[in-house]
Amino acid sequence: MSAGQVGQGAPMSEFQAATLAGDESVLVSEAKAGNYAAFEELVNRYEKKIYRLGMNITGSPEDAEDVLQDTFLKAFEHLAEFREDSRFYTWIVRIAVNEALMKLRKRRSSKEVPFEETEDQDGEVLVRDYADWKPNPEQTLAREELEQILRNAIQSLPPGFRTVFYLRDVEGLSTEETAQLLNLSIGAVKARLFRGRLRLREELSKVLKRG
Amino acid sequence: MKCKNAVNELSNYLDGELDEELKMTIQAHLGKCHHCHAVFDTTRKTIDLYCDGKLFPLPEDVRARLHEALRRRAQRV
Numbered sequence: 001m002s003a004g005q006v007g008q009g010a011p012m013s014e015f016q017a018a019t020l021a022g023d024e025s026v027l028v029s030e031a032k033a034g035n036y037a038a039f040e041e042l043v044n045r046y047e048k049k050i051y052r053l054g055m056n057i058t059g060s061p062e063d064a065e066d067v068l069q070d071t072f073l074k075a076f077e078h079l080a081e082f083r084e085d086s087r088f089y090t091w092i093v094r095i096a097v098n099e100a101l102m103k104l105r106k107r108r109s110s111k112e113v114p115f116e117e118t119e120d121q122d123g124e125v126l127v128r129d130y131a132d133w134k135p136n137p138e139q140t141l142a143r144e145e146l147e148q149i150l151r152n153a154i155q156s157l158p159p160g161f162r163t164v165f166y167l168r169d170v171e172g173l174s175t176e177e178t179a180q181l182l183n184l185s186i187g188a189v190k191a192r193l194f195r196g197r198l199r200l201r202e203e204l205s206k207v208l209k210r211g
Numbered sequence: 212m213k214c215k216n217a218v219n220e221l222s223n224y225l226d227g228e229l230d231e232e233l234k235m236t237i238q239a240h241l242g243k244c245h246h247c248h249a250v251f252d253t254t255r256k257t258i259d260l261y262c263d264g265k266l267f268p269l270p271e272d273v274r275a276r277l278h279e280a281l282r283r284r285a286q287r288v
Contacts, residue, residue: 036285040278047277048269055267065273069280076284127218130246133253137260150266169258194222201250201257208253 028088032079039079043072046089049171050096056166057100059155067103071096093171097163097181104159129202131209153203161196168193212240217247225255 024045030038050071054064075082075092082091137146154162167178168189179189217240223229224237241248 034288036282039285040281043278043281047274051269051273052267061270061273064267065276068269068273069277072277072281073284076281127250130249132245132249133256137256143265146260147266150260154261154266165261170261190222197222197225197254197257198218198250200261201254204257204260205253 024088025084028079028082028084032082039076042088046092047072049089050092053093053096053166053171054100056154056170057097057159057163058103059159059162060103063100063103067096067099070099074099090177093173094181097167101163101182127198127202129205129209131205133205133208134210137208149204149207153200156203157196157199161192161199164189164192165196165200169197212236214240214244214247217241217244218250221251221254224251225258 024042027038027042031042047068051064051068054067054071055061058064058067071092074095082088134140141149154165157165163182164178164184167173167181168175173181175186175189175193178184179186182189184192217237220229220233220237224234229237241251
């Protein structure tokens with residue numbers, strides 16, 4: 001029986017039982033012991049989220065694919081160093097964020113604002129558009145149309161804003177976790193999140209506002 | 212409370228990080244100020260729209276190349 005399959009009547013291995021029960025610590029132990037199927041199961045669980053993280057931070061499908069591959073290759077190579085004092089996912093998110101930030105830093109010829117020099121850092125935040133939106137954009141717009149609007153809006157943010165917005169509001173990391181991951185102060189994370197949220201809202205308002 | 216002061220607390224308000232007194236002051240302002248109410252409400256909607264996890268799906272060919280790269284790496288061990 002190949003790994004990952006459960007044969008009828010056959011006793012389940014610890015790995016197979018862990019897969020069914022969603023027991024991540026057993027999968028990690030099995031993967032550390034050289035069970036590739038266990039590692040592959042961990043990849044299956046998180047590959048979509050890591051690709052999304054790469055797309056959100058780098059804004060480029062090519063870079064996001066590199067982030068995805070490099071993250072899991074590094075995780076495979078350094079699995080023995082994972083001390084299991086945090087979730088496996090938290091560990092690979094840290095790798096993925098570092099990979100994505102390296103991609104941004106390598107774009108020296110890019111016109112994008114570098115991550116460390118996010119604009120508006122200390123300036124006053126002005127709301128230019130107080131318009132309310134049409135009700136229920138999820139229902140009034142075709143799904144593909146709304147997704148394109150959301151993609152365009154987040155890509156329009158400077159990398160420093162969209163990275164903080166993504167980690168805090170989409171990934172659900174705490175302010176402290178985000179600050180630690182990005183090597184920023186708590187105040188800087190809060191400021192970028194505040195400005196990022198407002199700018200994203202203004203971008204969406206251009207399309208979604210009433211009238 | 213002025214609109215500018217209310218907006219400055221928008222993020223802390225949405226994250227539930229304000230003390231009760233300031234929260235009530237902002238809620239009172241939002242009850243009177245349609246502009247600020249719209250900004251707070253649509254900022255919350257902005258966050259909600261991004262939280263459904265449907266943006267940037269993993270393309271099947273990208274997934275296939277990932278697993279191929281990992282298998283090749285594993286065979287070298």
